[in-house]
Amino acid sequence: MPEMRLLDAIRLAMYEEMKRDERVMVLGEDVGVKGGVFGATDGFYAEFGAARVLDTPLAESLIVGSAVGMAVNGLIPIAEIQFSDFIYPAFNQIVSEAARMRYRSNGAFGCPITIRAPYGGGIEVHGGLYHSQSVEAFFSHVPGLKVVTPYTPHDAKGLLKAAIRDPDPVLFLEHKRLYRSIRGEVPDEDYTVPIGKAAVRRQGTTLSIFAYGQMLHESLRAAEQVAGEAIDAEVIDLRTLRPLDVETILESVRKTSKAMIVYEDNRFMGFGAEVSAIIAEEAFEALDGPIVRIASLDVPAVPYADTLAAAFIPNAERIAAAARRLAAY
Amino acid sequence: MPEMRLLDAIRLAMYEEMKRDERVMVLGEDVGVKGGVFGATDGFYAEFGAARVLDTPLAESLIVGSAVGMAVNGLIPIAEIQFSDFIYPAFNQIVSEAARMRYRSNGAFGCPITIRAPYGGGIEVHGGLYHSQSVEAFFSHVPGLKVVTPYTPHDAKGLLKAAIRDPDPVLFLEHKRLYRSIRGEVPDEDYTVPIGKAAVRRQGTTLSIFAYGQMLHESLRAAEQVAGEAIDAEVIDLRTLRPLDVETILESVRKTSKAMIVYEDNRFMGFGAEVSAIIAEEAFEALDGPIVRIASLDVPAVPYADTLAAAFIPNAERIAAAARRLAAY
Amino acid sequence: MATREAKTKISATRHEALGLSADDLLAMYYHVALARALDERMWILQRAGMVPFVISGQGHEGAQVGVMWATDRQRDWLVPFYRSLAACLVRGMTPRDLMLGLFARRDDPSSGGRQMPAHWADPRHRILSTSSPVGTQYLHAAGIAYAAKVRGTGEVCVTSIGEGGTSQGDWHEAMNFAGVHKLPVIFIVENNRYAISVPVKLQMAVKDVADRAAGYGFPGVVVDGSDVLACYAAGKEAVRRARAGEGPTLVECKVERLTAHSSEDSQEKYRPTNDIEVPRSIDPLVVFKHYLEQVGVMDEARYTEIHGRIKAVVTDATDYAEALPMADPATVTRHVFYEG
Amino acid sequence: MATREAKTKISATRHEALGLSADDLLAMYYHVALARALDERMWILQRAGMVPFVISGQGHEGAQVGVMWATDRQRDWLVPFYRSLAACLVRGMTPRDLMLGLFARRDDPSSGGRQMPAHWADPRHRILSTSSPVGTQYLHAAGIAYAAKVRGTGEVCVTSIGEGGTSQGDWHEAMNFAGVHKLPVIFIVENNRYAISVPVKLQMAVKDVADRAAGYGFPGVVVDGSDVLACYAAGKEAVRRARAGEGPTLVECKVERLTAHSSEDSQEKYRPTNDIEVPRSIDPLVVFKHYLEQVGVMDEARYTEIHGRIKAVVTDATDYAEALPMADPATVTRHVFYEG
């Protein structure tokens, strides 16, 4: 089983799907000859041609809005938003159109599109306010839309294939810091990872840490840091933010009776709020301590200067410290 | 002290501010000769003229984006979005531009704009998927933006004046069902109601109900329904969703030890999630029961047919039933 | 008499030159008149409190029937807007289908009563579901046309919008993209001079939206929306171009809004009386009837017969829809996602 | 010799005809050359690993200096984009200001190190804060111009964007609004034929973006961005129109991108070598120097003096910025809202 980076797994998933089904196509800014600013579609233009590897004009509403039409008329578009920070011009087309086409037509029309968006920031990213943002909180509130964000290369390939084959719109969020930092084994064969299932990345009994993306990575590091202190943290990779795997979350909390949610987005109304609210309502009896959220500061996105970026985003040390406090509660 | 409807109080607040300060202006679709589709700017065109009562082309990104420029150059724009459902084309200008201008310029530039948006649905509204939505969950996640939604005519006038005078962008959400259904006394004199403070609408000891807009109305009705059953509900009007009055929320929960949040928006990642998460983290010891959320179904917005709309939105009866269950816990 | 003869001759050559028979003319007239009758009935029902809301296409029917008549009703697509009642009829939706939408009944083919009236959809006739946000449909149409082109289906996609909608960013993005790829799409602008209350002079600095097409690399034409044959001719040429791979055409139809914006609007406040009272000489129904009389295709008897038929059809559609139940509340959670 | 004489005469009349003195020419040249030198130093610093990122204006300097020279540096506004380095210099930002931004230092006047390099801002010079989302700035410029008009300040607002950015909805909405109200705004398009890797033929179906201006009711002009005086002339006329209440002008400057899109990009992958190696004959710095020589304003000695001065200024700015501390982490929560 070959080892590869998250980015390679994403490219491989799209490549195999385009080989398998000629209705599948990619569109976005610089996805053609350049192969995308991160190289996710490297080589596609030469292999699949301009019609199926479409360099669009510089307009995100066009990218999503035209993809809706393409999907309605028999294509299966994978729309790339160059940076998740630039998805907002397409907000109306995603929320009002793609996510509602099926409901508003009472099931008559569907919208099988996948929207890929690199997201996330941090010191290595040097993206500043507009090349670093987490956008999952906005979109996980939207009925009719599925939201996925992989952590392992294995999941990246399997979840992206599942997204492309899904008959409904899926927002596929890829953390930029994981693109090249995470390597893992990826099966050669064709497989999918089901949308809607979380994964227990580390078994534990003392407390449950729920995370995704880069913060899952930091949480796993934090869990090792406190392991020596008789704190046995269970770390769960949510993977799919909507539909959320509530069962796995509640099961873990019923076992550990303590819960922490870690996310890179701004704290207020970030995704951790929903996870916390579900636990507080459905696993209250099991709870043996406050539900703790570790998140970024409530200032507009990640600042550029390293000194400021470091102060903005949580890391393993901050998570470990919070875990110690909660364990001691 | 004259009695008036919520809609009249909103109109009066803008009228007085435009009289007081000639930098204040309104812009939007049909705000001119027509006076707005709900009449909020009725008569303004004749009194203040076309330059300060600006009928814009049909483009929401233009309405907000140009308002940003107007504010930077000495005007104080009140931008009307005809229906909150149509605010999404302006999402990028609100989130990336208006809300970040001050932070990204390290305080050098500010953006004193008020964005008014009628929202909300229900049987009387007959708005269907695109003339009924609640949008507060999206915007209350945005650092740099304030989000306000009044319930009483008194608050409507005072909060809107506070919003107009605020040096930073404020999203002012007006529930359409309250426009004409709610009457109340509104002082003649010039006053403001501070942004960031909740209001206890009904004192109680059994449990705390947190709500805003039309659902506050339903919650107050529900509180009366259960009052005869020895359930003494405290009902709190959040009024400002961001910055949220956390103190008042925690105080109430520490008193009643039971919390319910009621909102009209879709449940998942709706505003109630944040209120619940704050309570679960900061008032855990005080809690004597699960934190209950009553919200609308997780389907794309309010359907048009009365039969469907009624099944979608919470009402006093559903809230009362939940209150009984929680009280009995 | 001589002059009248002459007049007839000249006029007659008009529809014949376009390849339209007398029967075609009568069928086209039937759709214009049917759309008007249905629309008027809808207002009566709303005023009578039988339905909460109506938004209307009165004044736009000639443009819609004319242009749509040039499309292939099996193959081509329509991405409508809320005034496209007549266009939907031409595409094959029935008066019953439309009344089911007005009454928001369970069997409403557009949305099962989930959407407001006039938010048409019908997969059987390749009419894409209509949403409320103005402008989004132009991008959907461009996408449908892109798929038609790469899949080589030969389909043409027609979409429509009001002149106010052309101010939206999506409108520009769709025009630009369709121009770059020479897509088989027809962009219709039904210019009725008002966006609710906003007059066209506050909407744009140019007289004709069609002037913008050149900036996107394809032709824009202006037609008199009360002249059904002129609209048909414009549609025919646009379809030919699209089918031949020559790319999009912007067709701007100058029409009149014969009602308030919707049943929620009172236009007296912003529209001068002389502007509201549109001369019958620019009502497409009147103008087209006059043409049919001139060329001897329409006479008293036939007129009575057609309008009698229409009255019956409209009444049947109304009674049929009204009698059916509303959507079952239990279905409110259906079709959020694919159900197989 | 005769010909050279003649040439000089003719050319000389060019800047004189525009009301520019020899000193003006030298000052303009200084800004073009200074912008280039700063920009080149920024790349060296990035390649040396001293800073993480650089995005460049090389090739655009002539257009920016030419147009901006026609504005009133006290009164008028600039709403820049990330290639506007030369424009910001003309407006009054210093090399130290710009280097502080590159190094993201505490004293960076643009954002205090919060934004990526090239996201300029400076209230002292009426340069509005730059964001990354392409296209938004056009609407801000229209709003600033609207305020200038209703307040009667006589200010003109200049904004700029690349040709790729013209595909954004915001671009269209701003053009349309400015046309309707004849706003005192100058819309510059710096057309360098590429949007990162996307060639202009995939961006639009027309050769010149300027062709679109007519559809918004105001003039659009195309100028050679390597001809500083032509850009100045276009700017001068646009400022005159704006100041006189005649409304907006779209000025499209054809320029060359002399570097990769940014330090993250490798253009060899999508740009043919002969396209990358831009002939010196269209490098504004070379062309302008040649003109100054022709008209006898520039000679060896002066050239050495100017470039010596520039080298010193660039080195001073670099050392100054590098020596200063990064932003204090404690300030990360400042200025989310007004602090009085």
Ligand SMILES: Cc1ncc(C[n+]2csc(CCOP(=O)(O)OP(=O)(O)O)c2C)c(N)n1
């Ligand atoms: C994005 C958006 N903004 C606002 C509205 C509210 N609205 C509905 S129709 C309309 C006017 C449309 O005018 P026009 O495009 O000229 O079409 P007409 O109604 O005149 O046929 C407006 C402002 C909307 N539906 N969508």
Ligand SMILES: Cc1ncc(C[n+]2csc(CCOP(=O)(O)OP(=O)(O)O)c2C)c(N)n1
């Ligand atoms: C809304 C948005 N989408 C995508 C990007 C990423 N991006 C930055 S520059 C650029 C290309 C811009 O090309 P052009 O407008 O021609 O300007 P140029 O860089 O060529 O000067 C892109 C796609 C962005 N900054 N904003």
Ligand SMILES: [Mg+2]
């Ligand atoms: Mg109109």
Ligand SMILES: [Mg+2]
């Ligand atoms: Mg370019």
